[in-house]
Amino acid sequence: MPQLMKRLFPSLREIGKEFILNGPMHQKEYLVNGRLKPWNGPVQEVLSPVLISDGGSAAPFPLGSYPLMTEKESLEVLEAAEQAYDNGRGEWPTMSVEERIRHMETFVFKMTDKRQEIVRLLMWEIGKTLADSEKEFDRTVEYIRDTIGALKELDRNSSRFIIEQGIMGQIRRAPLGVVLCMGPFNYPLNETFTTLIPALIMGNVVIFKPPKLGVLLHYPLLEAFRDAFPAGVINTVYGDGQAVVGPLMKSGRINVLAFIGTSRVADILKHQHPRPHRLRCVLGLEAKNPAIILPDAAIDLAVNEAVLGTLSFNGQRCTALKILFVHRMVSDEFLKKFSQKVSSLSMGVPWENGVQITPLPEQGKPAYLLDLIRDAESLGARVINEHGATVNGSFFFPAVVFPVDSRMKLYHEEQFGPLIPVVVFDDIQEPIAYMVQSNYGQQVSLFGNDPQQIARLIDPLVNQVCRVNINSQCQRGPDTFPFTGRKDSAEGTLSVSDALRVFTIRTLVAAKTSPENKGLIKEILRGNQSAFLNTDFIF
Ligand code: G3H
Numbered sequence: 001m002p003q004l005m006k007r008l009f010p011s012l013r014e015i016g017k018e019f020i021l022n023g024p025m026h027q028k029e030y031l032v033n034g035r036l037k038p039w040n041g042p043v044q045e046v047l048s049p050v051l052i053s054d055g056g057s058a059a060p061f062p063l064g065s066y067p068l069m070t071e072k073e074s075l076e077v078l079e080a081a082e083q084a085y086d087n088g089r090g091e092w093p094t095m096s097v098e099e100r101i102r103h104m105e106t107f108v109f110k111m112t113d114k115r116q117e118i119v120r121l122l123m124w125e126i127g128k129t130l131a132d133s134e135k136e137f138d139r140t141v142e143y144i145r146d147t148i149g150a151l152k153e154l155d156r157n158s159s160r161f162i163i164e165q166g167i168m169g170q171i172r173r174a175p176l177g178v179v180l181c182m183g184p185f186n187y188p189l190n191e192t193f194t195t196l197i198p199a200l201i202m203g204n205v206v207i208f209k210p211p212k213l214g215v216l217l218h219y220p221l222l223e224a225f226r227d228a229f230p231a232g233v234i235n236t237v238y239g240d241g242q243a244v245v246g247p248l249m250k251s252g253r254i255n256v257l258a259f260i261g262t263s264r265v266a267d268i269l270k271h272q273h274p275r276p277h278r279l280r281c282v283l284g285l286e287a288k289n290p291a292i293i294l295p296d297a298a299i300d301l302a303v304n305e306a307v308l309g310t311l312s313f314n315g316q317r318c319t320a321l322k323i324l325f326v327h328r329m330v331s332d333e334f335l336k337k338f339s340q341k342v343s344s345l346s347m348g349v350p351w352e353n354g355v356q357i358t359p360l361p362e363q364g365k366p367a368y369l370l371d372l373i374r375d376a377e378s379l380g381a382r383v384i385n386e387h388g389a390t391v392n393g394s395f396f397f398p399a400v401v402f403p404v405d406s407r408m409k410l411y412h413e414e415q416f417g418p419l420i421p422v423v424v425f426d427d428i429q430e431p432i433a434y435m436v437q438s439n440y441g442q443q444v445s446l447f448g449n450d451p452q453q454i455a456r457l458i459d460p461l462v463n464q465v466c467r468v469n470i471n472s473q474c475q476r477g478p479d480t481f482p483f484t485g486r487k488d489s490a491e492g493t494l495s496v497s498d499a500l501r502v503f504t505i506r507t508l509v510a511a512k513t514s515p516e517n518k519g520l521i522k523e524i525l526r527g528n529q530s531a532f533l534n535t536d537f538i539f
Pocket of ligand 1: 186187191316317318319474475476477
């Protein structure tokens with residue numbers, strides 16, 4: 001076993017006390033109708049991907065447990081949400097924007113108190129590094145603050161009347177109803193909140209189901225949710241998707257599905273809804289973003305970006321670079337430098353200083369990655385970097401697989417892990433054909449310096465994907481930029497401002513500009529009698 005795999009599993013005594021959890025966390029309650037309701041039914045045990053050594057052996061560290069709810073509680077939660085919405089007549093959907101913002105500010109204030117606890121749980125539950133866990137928390141808080149800013153701006157722009165063809169109208173964005181929010185395990189806090197927060201602040205009510213991995217880290221926020229929002233505005237469900245999500249979708253009473261996960265599951269959920277035309281979907285799905293390294297690319301820069309793009313959080317980002325196309329003229333130099341850099345990455349537990357590769361939280365993932373390698377090897381590729389594909393427990397040392405071609409699974413499947421297929425090409429039409437034929441259409445990275453060639457590529461590629469990155473890895477941020485995809489990669493667009501749109505519908509109050517109507521509307525405005533028909537300006 002190589003040196004780098006030997007000391008991966010610390011004993012509890014070796015872990016700094018600032019990273020130790022305060023005992024196991026057994027969540028025996030769920031949030032419904034403004035209260036934390038006790039749960040005495042079956043529970044799901046949560047094991048950390050971080051293995052702890054105890055004498056001679058190492059075992060996954062038990063973190064606690066969470067409720068395995070059933071259809072009954074799921075429908076109870078749905079009823080609480082519907083009651084709070086009250087067909088759009090509830091306190092929350094009819095509240096003024098300014099007041100809703102005040103509730104959200106209370107929440108974010110309470111949330112910031114939980115930073116240390118949540119960061120620690122992110123590390124233990126999904127194996128994210130300390131730096132990335134802190135970044136995920138801080139980015140989420142910033143996202144909430146930016147959302148509040150964007151809503152103020154939206155409200156200011158809607159706080160006036162438009163007069164057209166003898167009709168005066170005030171146009172605003174109104175909520176849609178009950179939103180089911182389901183986030184992914186790789187960004188369990190951030191990606192969930194990029195739908196949950198805008199859905200809430202726009203006046204919808206939310207049922208939140210955390211991902212399969214990354215559940216307990218939400219537990220410290222339940223009291224903040226309970227105390228910051230009116231009863232029933234935010235509710236939680238836990239458990240097996242079929243048991244708790246199926247009944248919600250089949251009820252036909254979910255108005256918006258905000259789901260980040262696979263297109264396979266998204267399709268099942270959509271089809272469960274009896275009236276799909278009533279369901280709005282906001283989906284973030286799979287991707288297989290390619291990087292294309294052109295003959296005149298700055299190789300050192302391309303190598304650095306490709307390492308970040310393929311291996312940040314062990315390649316478990318929907319935006320990760322998941323296949324590299326390298327022009328034959330530069331393939332030797334690129335592969336040599338890239339493989340060396342990959343093999344120099346440090347592997348360890350999430351809180352270790354400067355660690356880059358951490359344990360994988362999905363059980364069975366190392367076996368799946370090895371299967372992809374076996375398939376590629378049987379067709380002529382091999383792992384070309386030192387230590388590549390060495391496995392120890394939940395650790396998988398990143399592997400560069402070369403030369404990959406279209407006969408191999410690794411060419412088509414989203415590996416979502418530290419495995420990097422490299423394809424060599426002679427004609428630029430080869431990577432373009434890959435993108436045209438791919439089921440995915442999120443982003444691409446182009447590495448090159450010839451303005452004419454880059455320009456010639458941009459025009460066809462912007463119609464294949466939704467973001468073309470030049471001389472940089474693929475990424476979602478900044479969060480004010482639109483984040484979406486084509487084909488099986490997404491439905492709907494998210495960004496701080498787009499999310500406010502996606503969870504609402506444009507609605508207006510209109511009247512002919514007769515003196516009587518003008519008088520009537522003036523009276524309503526003067527008395528501040530409606531939250532919607534209102535020209536107040538939020539400062
Ligand atoms: O998994 C998908 C994330 O939204 C990616 O975000 O590109 O900022 O890491 P990121």
